[in-house]
Amino acid sequence: MTGVLEKEGVTLEELKEKMAEFARERDWDQFHSPRNLLLALVGEVGELSEIFQWKGEVPRGLPDWKDEEKQHLGEELSDVLLYLVRLSDICGVDLGKAALRKLKINAIKYPVKLCKGSSKKHTHMNVDKNNFNGDSGSAAATKGMTSDSKSSSDADV
Incomplete structure (x- = not known):
């Protein structure tokens, strides 16, 4: 090099x-x-x-x-x-873009108000599958993502 x-x-x-x-x-x-x-x-x-x-x-x-x-x-x-x-x-x-996308996905899978201070995996949280953030316009709802959605990698940050 x-x-x-x-x-x-x-x-x-x-x-x-x-x-x-x-x-x-x-x-x-x-x-x-x-x-x-x-x-x-x-x-x-x-x-x-x-x-x-x-x-x-x-x-x-x-x-x-x-x-x-x-x-x-x-x-x-x-x-x-x-x-x-x-x-x-x-x-x-593109690892940088993939990492940023994964952070967005994890933000949806782990909304602050439901997971703050908890180490539970998203599949063990009590989440309304159609409304992650408690509002009808959440990114998850508009993109069709649910708590059961999996990205190409299920690794969480």
Whole structure:
């Protein structure tokens, strides 16, 4: 990969381009099938999980962790992100747009007044299927979505 990102922030588009360049320079496109990338992503999620294994609950900010542990965590989180960005690119999915759409779907599935402070899944909440927000003009009602609606992914934020 020619050059390192000098600025502090980075967009998903920039990561996508950097990953494509990285793979192209190494002639790895031939190996980057959706299946192979997904399996690599799952492997990296496993490595990320190992970092937390046996630690029990940990407080936000990881105040008791050593700098080396936090750096390792950052590397594994990055591996997961990079494979996810590459997989979305290879599959032709605009990850940023898909994520924003999913947030909107989750806002409908989890209306604030029904789920605030609750960890219940949307299928276990008492929701009027035709009226999520308590008003007849809700986005769910106008788009025909119900609490039983599933997007292409049922992952919730």
